[in-house]
Amino acid sequence: MAVIEVDGLRKRYGETLAVDGVSFGVDQGEIFGILGPNGAGKTTIVECVEGVRRPDAGRISVLGLDPWRDRAKLRRVLGAQMQGGALPEKLRVGEALALYRSFYADGADPEGLLADLGLTAKRDTAYEDLSGGQAQRLSIALALIGRPRIAVLDELTTGLDPQARRDTWELVEQIRDTGVTVLLVTHFMAEAQRLCDRVAIVDRGRLVALDTPGGLIAGLDAPRRVRFRAAAPFDHAVLTGLDEVAEVGAERGETVVTGTGDLLHAVSSALVRHGVVATETRLEHATLDDAFLALTGRPFEHREKE
Numbered sequence: 449m450a451v452i453e454v455d456g457l458r459k460r461y462g463e464t465l466a467v468d469g470v471s472f473g474v475d476q477g478e479i480f481g482i483l484g485p486n487g488a489g490k491t492t493i494v495e496c497v498e499g500v501r502r503p504d505a506g507r508i509s510v511l512g513l514d515p516w517r518d519r520a521k522l523r524r525v526l527g528a529q530m531q532g533g534a535l536p537e538k539l540r541v542g543e544a545l546a547l548y549r550s551f552y553a554d555g556a557d558p559e560g561l562l563a564d565l566g567l568t569a570k571r572d573t574a575y576e577d578l579s580g581g582q583a584q585r586l587s588i589a590l591a592l593i594g595r596p597r598i599a600v601l602d603e604l605t606t607g608l609d610p611q612a613r614r615d616t617w618e619l620v621e622q623i624r625d626t627g628v629t630v631l632l633v634t635h636f637m638a639e640a641q642r643l644c645d646r647v648a649i650v651d652r653g654r655l656v657a658l659d660t661p662g663g664l665i666a667g668l669d670a671p672r673r674v675r676f677r678a679a680a681p682f683d684h685a686v687l688t689g690l691d692e693v694a695e696v697g698a699e700r701g702e703t704v705v706t707g708t709g710d711l712l713h714a715v716s717s718a719l720v721r722h723g724v725v726a727t728e729t730r731l732e733h734a735t736l737d738d739a740f741l742a743l744t745g746r747p748f749e750h751r752e753k754e
């Protein structure tokens with residue numbers, strides 16, 4: 449069952465057409481990713497879903513509500529993660545939760561949320577003294593304090609180190625396991641690939657693909673790549689002569705072979721036949737980066753904001 453339906457959404461800021469006719473549906477209980485490079489229109493889309501921006505055209509339904517018209521009712525069912533730095537510096541973690549809890553008649557237990565998010569020991573810590581990961585977890589706690597049915601998380605792990613990022617992914621899975629539908633905005637391919645049940649890829653205000661991460665990758669007619677480390681220089685002709693091989697190159701001391709078909713087998717046996725000693729031989733799997741390139745003709749690039 450779709451809990452969010454977006455149909456023909458359009459939003460312009462002056463000369464900039466930020467969202468240009470985007471349609472998608474989010475099912476109950478899934479982690480749905482909106483993935484795209486800088487300026488693709490991701491935040492504008494979710495802000496329209498959250499009822500903080502008014503669409504120029506199109507229809508949005510969130511659990512049967514019109515987000516813009518029914519903003520007050522929407523607050524009770526949708527929790528949005530606030531952007532970094534949105535809290536007063538001196539506000540303590542426990543105070544922030546108590547304040548946000550007071551907005552709801554039937555909110556979550558702040559102590560339980562603190563424990564779930566690993567913030568119990570930080571209850572008396574001021575916002576300004578939290579680490580990046582802790583501040584991020586607090587913002588997630590605040591999004592969940594109203595016991596929402598839908599949580600919108602925007603650039604959830606930007607600025608976090610790899611461990612904190614993985615911890616946050618686990619946390620999002622736990623949130624989904626409690627039955628909350630998660631709408632996740634991200635520009636991290638790995639995050640979308642690891643976490644999302646389905647991903648909408650947005651580019652220049654348009655939706656260019658919508659599928660499971662596996663489906664997006666499987667649909668690719670992308671060339672395969674085999675990488676290995678040769679013990680000594682060798683004549684590339686032993687590989688370029690193979691039907692499966694399109695190109696042989698070098699990258700960071702490794703040989704990179706691009707081609708089609710059963711490339712790994714063809715390359716490995718040719719190397720053995722010609723007495724080339726190779727280590728760390730592996731087939732590189734296609735990723736969402738490859739899917740983006742195939743869909744848009746451009747490599748995926750994203751700059752983090754200051």
Ligand SMILES: Nc1ncnc2c1ncn2[C@@H]1O[C@H](COP(=O)(O)OP(=O)(O)OP(=O)(O)O)[C@@H](O)[C@H]1O
Nearest residue numbers: 461464466484485486487488489490491492493635
């Ligand atoms: N308030 C605004 N006024 C004018 N232009 C805006 C405004 N907000 C966004 N834009 C422009 O609309 C386009 C889409 O922006 P949006 O923030 O939705 O993209 P995004 O995919 O979330 O990007 P990012 O990953 O960089 O945050 C961009 O060209 C942006 O510069």
